[in-house]
Amino acid sequence: MSHLVTLLTTLLALYALVVGVFLISENRRPQTTLAWMLVLFFAPGIGVLAYILFGRDRKAFSKQSELLTRD
Numbered sequence: 001m002s003h004l005v006t007l008l009t010t011l012l013a014l015y016a017l018v019v020g021v022f023l024i025s026e027n028r029r030p031q032t033t034l035a036w037m038l039v040l041f042f043a044p045g046i047g048v049l050a051y052i053l054f055g056r057d058r059k060a061f062s063k064q065s066e067l068l069t070r071d
Contacts, residue, residue, distance in 0.1 A: 015044065019037060019040045020037060023036050023037055036051060036055055039051070
């Protein structure tokens with residue numbers, strides 16, 4: 001039983017680290033980043049779905065395609 005608890009704790013810590021690095025790398029306002037970190041940490045399944053639907057910035061994708069068309 002203690003191995004399961006250790007494994008789940010490790011996975012949750014790794015998930016929180018990956019989410020934190022990903023959100024910080026998006027270079028958003030600190031309030032927005034903290035809010036998404038809390039949502040993704042406290043509601044992992046629902047939070048990821050909400051982030052995919054509402055949290056992604058569409059401008060980041062349009063800038064990338066704009067750069068490709070300039071080249």
